[in-house]
Structures are given as C-alpha cells and as structure tokens.
Amino acid sequence: MDKTEQVTMESDFIKMVQANERIVYKVCSFYVSDCFLMEDLYQETVLNLWKAYPKFRNESSLSTWIYKIALNTCISGMRKESKHRRQVPLSFSNEIVFEPDNEEDNIRELYRLIYQLKTLEKAIVLLYLEEKSYQEIADITGLTLSNVATKLKRIKEKLKSMSNQ
Numbered sequence: 342m343d344k345t346e347q348v349t350m351e352s353d354f355i356k357m358v359q360a361n362e363r364i365v366y367k368v369c370s371f372y373v374s375d376c377f378l379m380e381d382l383y384q385e386t387v388l389n390l391w392k393a394y395p396k397f398r399n400e401s402s403l404s405t406w407i408y409k410i411a412l413n414t415c416i417s418g419m420r421k422e423s424k425h426r427r428q429v430p431l432s433f434s435n436e437i438v439f440e441p442d443n444e445e446d447n448i449r450e451l452y453r454l455i456y457q458l459k460t461l462e463k464a465i466v467l468l469y470l471e472e473k474s475y476q477e478i479a480d481i482t483g484l485t486l487s488n489v490a491t492k493l494k495r496i497k498e499k500l501k502s503m504s505n506q
Contacts, residue, residue: 354394358387361407365390368411371455371467372419386414401480408473409481412464419460454503462496469493 342350358365369382389410397406455466461482468478478489 350395354391357394357403358390361404364404364407365411367471368408368415368467371463372415372460374456382415382418385418386411389414402477405477405480408468412467412481416460416464450504451500454500457503458496458499462492462499465489465492466496466500 365383365386366379369379369386373379373382390407393406393410397403401409455463458466464482465478468481473481475486475489475493478484478493479486482489484492
C-alpha cells in the first residue's frame with residue numbers, strides 16, 4: 342500500500358468512526374458506567390475497529406460490523422476486568438427501589454434491570470432497543486435466528502419478573 346492509499350484509508354476510517362461513534366458509546370455504556378472505564382473501552386473498540394478495517398468486505402452492513410466488534414470488545418474487556426476486580430459485598434435495601442411515576446422513571450428502571458442481566462442478554466436487549474431486526478441481531482451475536490427469538494422472549498419474561506419483585 343502506498344502513502345496515498347494509506348492516507349485515504351486513514352481518512353475513510355476516521356470519517357466512519359465519527360459517523361458511528363454513537364453506536365460505540367452506546368454499546369460501551371451498556372457494560373460500564375464509570376467514565377474512565379468507558380473511555381478505555383471506547384478506545385479499545387476503536388483500536389479493534391482499526392485492526393479489522395482493512396478486512397471489512399461489505400458482507401454485512403457497516404453498522405452490523407461495528408456492533409459486532411464493539412460487543413465483542415466490551416464482552417472481552419468485561420471478562421478481563423472481572424478477573425482483576427476485587428469483589429466487595431454491597432448491601433442493597435429494597436427501600437431504594439421506587440415505583441416509577443413517569444416515562445423517564447420507567448426508562449431509568451428498565452435500564453437498572455437491564456444492567457442486572459448477563460452479558461449476552463445485555464447485548465441482545467441493546468440491539469433490540471436499537472430496533473435491529475432479529476436477523477441483524479443473529480448476524481451480530483452469532484446466534485441463530487430462532488435462538489435470538491427464544492432468548493428475546495426469555496429476556497422479556499425475565500425483565501418482567503424482575504420488575505415485579
């Protein structure tokens with residue numbers, strides 16, 4: 342690759358990241374709430390996108406490809422982080438849970454429940470909330486179409502039962 346091609350590729354990559362940074366931030370925010378960890382995860386995702394960029398063959402949509410890399414990076418990052426993290430018990434009082442009385446509270450409560458899901462369940466819910474089709478969710482997660490449908494049904498039931506507790 343000559344210098345001109347390299348500059349063009351870098352320029353195209355930067356434009357692609359800027360146009361899709363919302364996707365990357367949204368995925369990262371589903372896995373961490375700490376700003377410093379989110380920035381690390383975001384940078385790791387962009388690095389992985391850069392490494393994979395020359396191999397992108399347009400076999401899927403660009404957003405599907407970005408979601409897949411972002412989810413894989415976040416899941417791997419959380420696995421590494423959980424191995425190094427020291428667990429501190431946290432007491433949780435049922436009095437903290439509140440009854441949502443408006444739409445904003447309902448959304449906040451939904452996200453609180455989603456954060457309690459397992460890693461793959463979070464990924465599926467994120468993609469579902471992004472209005473991805475079952476086929477796109479299957480492509481991104483590597484699950485079969487029927488497995489996506491089954492998991493989504495179970496996740497919805499799980500969230501419903503968690504909200505009733």
